[in-house]
Amino acid sequence: MRSRVAPIFLLAVVSAATAQQQVGQLEGELRLNGKETWKAFDPVREVLQKSSAVIYDGWKSIAYGVIVSSDGYLVTKASEIEGVKELSVRVNREHFKKVKVVSSTVEWDVALLKVEAQGLPVIEWAEPEPTHGTWVVSNGSTTRRDRRLRVGIISANARKVGEGRAPVVLGVTLDTSGEEEGLPVKEVQEDSGASEAGLKSGDVILEMEGREVRSMKDLQELLGSKEPGDKIQIRLKREGEDVELEVELKRRESVFEEKKTRNDAMSGRVSKRRSDFPRVLQTDLPLSVRSVGGPLLNLEGHCVGMNIARANRCETFAIPAKELLAIVSLLITGEESGSGAE
């Protein structure tokens, strides 16, 4: 699968010897993401100031959010706030210390949060979807008073990314070569739900949630509709005996370590979850891992999407506005049945 990735050679190149020539350099402020250039985007920064949310773990900002209702609903990147103890939210200069995680979807890695507020400025949605080369603006860094920005453009076709794998896993590798009934476990991943439940290499999984599983496809289908933290009943065969276990599902990226490519080596930090999204816009925004989750705006200050992953040195993904709206309405209507936690 990885054969498409271009090899990159680290080469030591003599550069000092040729430095005789006249070399001009553009000052930092004047560069694409320099202070002077940002000034031209100030009307758009104003929108970020008023209607983007900063998500904190204690004193540290860990992500941004998109405000979707004036009474305090906002969405952010779910995997970045998982397990955070001291969650708080800042909008403009107001700090909300009581934050409820209402619900989330692991398929899109989006969580719906709620703060007690009234009259928040709701983001305006852009139409139609932006094309290649359209300026986009998003949160860059933040102080208690001010939101700063990062700018770039829409840089490639909107598309599905990843291979359509379920975003939650048991934490086993399976031997699918045999003809026998069930799915034999080859290896059990450390720190996975499977290892915590006591699954062992050699076990043969027969049923999950009372349904027979015969192939990877059956398994993927079943896991595809699950969220992290969900528990699943497994019946398996171990040395001739029937065994029943309950396994907690975890995020794929927290169980299986991703293989690092050479391109990753030149990318700095990237989002832990950066693949397997049903559809994304691609931008060239130089975002840090901690500045995803916020709105992606066009020059009109309208929201074209929500930043969802820093993928590599030149690619950042955003959930398109249309899909995000559908996710938001799904998460809000699902609130009653959702698994909320203060």
Next chain:
Amino acid sequence: MKQLCLLGSWFPHLAVYLMFGSCLVCAAEEAGKDRQYFNEKEAPENLRDLRNIQKALQETLPQARAATVSIDLGGGSGSGVIVSGEGLVLTAAHVSAGVGKEMTVIMEDGTRHKAISLGLVASTDAAMVQIEEEGVFPYVKLDREDSTSLGDWVYALGHSGGFEKDRGVGVRIGRLVRMAEETINSDCNLIGGDSGGPLFNMKGRLIGIHSRVGASLEQNMHVPLREFLKNWDAMLDKKFVGKGPFAQEAVAFLGVSTEDREEGGVVIKVVGDETPAAEAGLLEGDVILALNGEELEGAVQFSASLKLFKPGEKVKLKILRDDKEKEIEVELGEK
């Protein structure tokens, strides 16, 4: 010394042939000299300036995308850009990695064309590739007047990480942030697979070819177009110009190890499997008396003489086998 990442790849292959027509008599000037107003400003001042930059980019982007290709080398990939209707492609020397190598050029829609590398400049990372199939290819115009200056708005295209049909060509915006004679830097972020891809000014004229990156996001280095123009004819003529670091000249290869022989000539001690020597029927124990009529004095001199040939060239060896002299012709391979 600096640590830099080359963005393409390199890979061994061989082959022949080229063709190139007449595109160089370009209608260069119509939009050439007058500079776009936003490039005269130190920085854009307002949304209007930004919209004009966006408009300029979007007007020229479709043609630029159509002409930007992925170059598949079998074991890796880089990018390139078509600069003539007949399918002449500019790329980086560390992508084509040699003269006369076979490769595949992939258009954004996935159409694949056979291609062959022409010449290159090993010292600055410039190279040419020719699509071998006949056709009328989309191409971009060159900034022959070298009209850009520091701070100009630019955009970069390339098949980052290799060809991906659903994603297509990636485009990135930036400014020219550093200009030296043989390298220009922009803040368009590049990654592996972009190597050899094009850098455009906001008129859609080609101004450079991506070469390598440094550790910081602001170090994205391109070979300026003038470096190509300076060596244009030599590259068309399949010349290997300059010395490393971006490409190493292919060394001719016979495939034997030899020892000195008192009476003159050299004795073959080993014939490598699947080497040109084995193919030509050379055997262990054969004595090579002469190379293209030149008598051999010893193993060192023999190996030095071989290095003067190029892969693909044929040499005549005078052989002594079972006390009989015979002549064997060998086509040299590539190491």
